[in-house]
Amino acid sequence: MSAGMQGRIGAVGFVRSLLRILRGRPHIPPAVKDNRALSVILNRRSVRRFLQKDISEDVFAAILEAGRLAPSAVNLQTWSFALFTIDSWKQTFGQPIPFRAPRAAIILADTHRVRQAFEAFPHSPLVEHTVAVMNASLAAMNMTVAAEALGLSSVMLSETGRSGLLDAGYLKETLELPEKVVPIMTIVFGYPRAGWSPMPPKLPLEAISFEGSYSESNPALMTEWLSQMKAGYKASHPLSSLEAQLEDYASKIGAAEADLQAMVFGEGKPSSTSSDEQI
Amino acid sequence: MSAGMQGRIGAVGFVRSLLRILRGRPHIPPAVKDNRALSVILNRRSVRRFLQKDISEDVFAAILEAGRLAPSAVNLQTWSFALFTIDSWKQTFGQPIPFRAPRAAIILADTHRVRQAFEAFPHSPLVEHTVAVMNASLAAMNMTVAAEALGLSSVMLSETGRSGLLDAGYLKETLELPEKVVPIMTIVFGYPRAGWSPMPPKLPLEAISFEGSYSESNPALMTEWLSQMKAGYKASHPLSSLEAQLEDYASKIGAAEADLQAMVFGEGKPSSTSSDEQI
Numbered sequence: 279m280s281a282g283m284q285g286r287i288g289a290v291g292f293v294r295s296l297l298r299i300l301r302g303r304p305h306i307p308p309a310v311k312d313n314r315a316l317s318v319i320l321n322r323r324s325v326r327r328f329l330q331k332d333i334s335e336d337v338f339a340a341i342l343e344a345g346r347l348a349p350s351a352v353n354l355q356t357w358s359f360a361l362f363t364i365d366s367w368k369q370t371f372g373q374p375i376p377f378r379a380p381r382a383a384i385i386l387a388d389t390h391r392v393r394q395a396f397e398a399f400p401h402s403p404l405v406e407h408t409v410a411v412m413n414a415s416l417a418a419m420n421m422t423v424a425a426e427a428l429g430l431s432s433v434m435l436s437e438t439g440r441s442g443l444l445d446a447g448y449l450k451e452t453l454e455l456p457e458k459v460v461p462i463m464t465i466v467f468g469y470p471r472a473g474w475s476p477m478p479p480k481l482p483l484e485a486i487s488f489e490g491s492y493s494e495s496n497p498a499l500m501t502e503w504l505s506q507m508k509a510g511y512k513a514s515h516p517l518s519s520l521e522a523q524l525e526d527y528a529s530k531i532g533a534a535e536a537d538l539q540a541m542v543f544g545e546g547k548p549s550s551t552s553s554d555e556q557i
Numbered sequence: 558m559s560a561g562m563q564g565r566i567g568a569v570g571f572v573r574s575l576l577r578i579l580r581g582r583p584h585i586p587p588a589v590k591d592n593r594a595l596s597v598i599l600n601r602r603s604v605r606r607f608l609q610k611d612i613s614e615d616v617f618a619a620i621l622e623a624g625r626l627a628p629s630a631v632n633l634q635t636w637s638f639a640l641f642t643i644d645s646w647k648q649t650f651g652q653p654i655p656f657r658a659p660r661a662a663i664i665l666a667d668t669h670r671v672r673q674a675f676e677a678f679p680h681s682p683l684v685e686h687t688v689a690v691m692n693a694s695l696a697a698m699n700m701t702v703a704a705e706a707l708g709l710s711s712v713m714l715s716e717t718g719r720s721g722l723l724d725a726g727y728l729k730e731t732l733e734l735p736e737k738v739v740p741i742m743t744i745v746f747g748y749p750r751a752g753w754s755p756m757p758p759k760l761p762l763e764a765i766s767f768e769g770s771y772s773e774s775n776p777a778l779m780t781e782w783l784s785q786m787k788a789g790y791k792a793s794h795p796l797s798s799l800e801a802q803l804e805d806y807a808s809k810i811g812a813a814e815a816d817l818q819a820m821v822f823g824e825g826k827p828s829s830t831s832s833d834e835q836i
Contacts, residue, residue: 307615315706336586415694427594535681
């Protein structure tokens with residue numbers, strides 16, 4: 279881990295970083311500021327506090343329709359949605375839906391289904407996996423924006439409550455997933471509880487875009503961003519730290535890597551991990 | 558390739574499948590049919606015919622803002638956008654932007670940047686790649702919906718004009734991408750030319766969702782879908798066929814797999830492909 283991550287954050291730096299987070303706003307050009315649909319998209323936040331209010335079937339159906347109609351490479355629709363209510367999640371996982379949301383969907387990158395119709399990805403497991411993850415993520419984002427349009431909120435989970443990519447092996451077993459079906463995230467949906475959610479620290483456009491050849495991000499921008507990430511995490515988890523959280527992820531990521539490699543390349547095929555073990 | 562793909566499509570089946578495509582509509586529950594933002598999302602289509610009309614800087618900036626503010630696992634923002642105008646695309650690739658669109662963005666799954674700040678993915682190349690592709694796809698979808706909200710259209714490309722995942726190696730070289738930066742798609746943006754675009758054949762919700770354990774899709778639904786895919790392709794490409802197009806992809810996918818494995822696992826590490834060669 280780099281020096282940047284190990285460095286402690288002083289009180290002044292902490293406050294300064296927090297103030298920068300609190301000042302974060304979408305940049306909406308004045309010419310398009312009255313566009314309601316755009317405003318829905320740019321003001322979306324990941325929300326983790328929900329009202330104890332159910333989502334009607336019609337509203338949930340409209341969210342799923344946004345997933346169903348998402349674009350996909352060659353229109354292959356390589357996604358599946360495992361749908362849960364409060365009760366069915368409890369029954370399956372033995373605990374409430376994370377953040378006590380009323381509905382959840384586990385998003386699966388699924389090429390198993392299209393393989394029933396024809397062989398779309400001959401001998402190309404990594405291309406197959408990549409396309410499947412890409413398509414399923416497009417559907418996930420479309421569902422999330424649709425929820426926002428309907429006055430709901432949501433958050434995508436990769437780990438909380440063993441609900442996403444870092445628990446792919448566990449989910450495969452629990453949901454009895456066949457080969458070529460990989461859980462990538464859970465989205466939980468609900469009506470947001472009152473309260474203001476600041477934007478998480480976002481990199482400026484200049485750090486994430488380029489014209490012509492690839493350009494490296496300005497190191498000062500990355501340092502500033504990392505300070506804000508640490509400060510934001512500390513403010514919302516006073517008893518923990520971003521470093522501790524990342525160490526927690528790191529402790530799980532090895533098992534997740536092995537599970538994922540088995541899912542993508544098959545148990546029998548040598549993966550880089552199993553090859554390492556042979557040495 | 559399965560018998561399903563090899564079977565010829567008769568004239569009656571062709572017409573019947575086309576009619577089913579033409580009848581395809583988003584299912585919008587009456588209770589939410591007046592929701593404008595939802596309507597933007599559900600009526601989005603991939604468009605391949607554009608007006609020769611430029612996109613203003615403000616409008617393009619709002620689209621990029623939707624990408625910048627997309628959600629991402631642990632807020633790592635593992636994406637980069639390579640931005641092009643008509644002129645810079647021509648200069649880089651020696652041909653017009655596909656479908657003569659006025660603007661293009663190549664979406665890159667990029668963990669190179671965050672690696673400058675700290676080691677987010679210790680020894681987990683496939684988890685790293687999967688998270689990067691997932692996040693970059695979320696940004697891509699958010700940009701696409703924002704374009705739609707602004708009255709523009711777009712299409713995501715994985716192959717046309719050597720612009721996406723199937724040409725990852727070529728794009729890496731052309732854009733001088735460092736390690737851990739993987740091009741996954743190009744999005745081209747423009748104002749749509751008049752004309753009606755039918756929905757591509759979409760699987761019904763019952764085929765792509767389940768409650769409880771994974772359930773296999775009804776084979777009859779898959780056969781019906783495949784017939785519509787073939788008919789739709791034939792109607793829009795009278796001189797070709799879906800089968801011919803898939804064979805064209807198949808001819809490129811082996812090279813794409815090797816390039817992608819090298820990008821994800823590194824040249825030196827054994828991948829399943831290189832291990833096969835050692836046998």
